[in-house]
Amino acid sequence: MRIAVLSDIHANLPALDAVLAALGEVDAVWHLGDVVGYGPHPDEVVARLAEVGAIGVRGNHDEAALGNLDATYFNPAARWAVEWTGGRITTETRAWLEALPERLEIDEMTLVHGSPRDPVWEYVTTTPAARANLGAFATPFCLHGHTHVPAAWCDDDGQVELVRPSDGSELALGARRLLLNPGSVGQPRDGDPRTAYAVYDDHERTVTVHRLEYDIAATQQKMVAAGLPDWLIQRLSRGR
Secondary structure (H helix, E strand, C coil): CEEEEECCCCCCHHHHHHHHHHHCCCCEEEECCCCCCCCCCHHHHHHHHHHCCCEECCCHHHHHHHCCCCHHHCCHHHHHHHHHHHHHCCHHHHHHHHCCCCCEEECCEEECCCCCCCCCCCCCCCHHHHHHHHCCCCCCEEECCCCCCCEEEEEECCEEEEECCCCCCEEECCCCEEEEECCCCCCCCCCCCCEEEEEEECCCCEEEEEEECCCHHHHHHHHHHHCCCHHHHHHHHHCC
């Protein structure tokens, strides 16, 4: 099967639509949380994911928008946006988000937002954190998001290797345990403003990371109209 792996869409409909259009025919769409927050299209993004039958997990911004997580832990702009989201989403969007689990196991993959140890909140950004998390899931491989930066942490007989995939990078799935972050669809933070996503091919046993341009200005214009913080609007152009 050919499966789209999307993370951190953050209510950015033009980015999501660009990815879905570029994917062509896929057998499934998996998402890794933070479907909402930051961006101006929470209801529209959830509706689009529901339309394509996407399955996935809940992220910290999803939890905060639902009122299940204290937003005072967020920076002021993020808190403003998530409170705006929580006060705006429809009953249908709320129910869809509430139904998402924190962790999902599908065949050889574990899906979480933050990390296997802390599915909602922990950032995996260091080798010690990656090493601890590589032993914290039961399946051979784990897909996660949260950092908004594409990365793969591989366990090779106790030695943890970090791979920074670029556009078109193909990672072979073999005997090594793997912790893979496809990057962010709606708000990349690696200095590249293009949307990021991955395609998992369980027949070829590969995961390929892709980057794709989208209409950033359309999202920014909608954010301005919604009165969302300028800092969040401008960072889309910088990919930071």
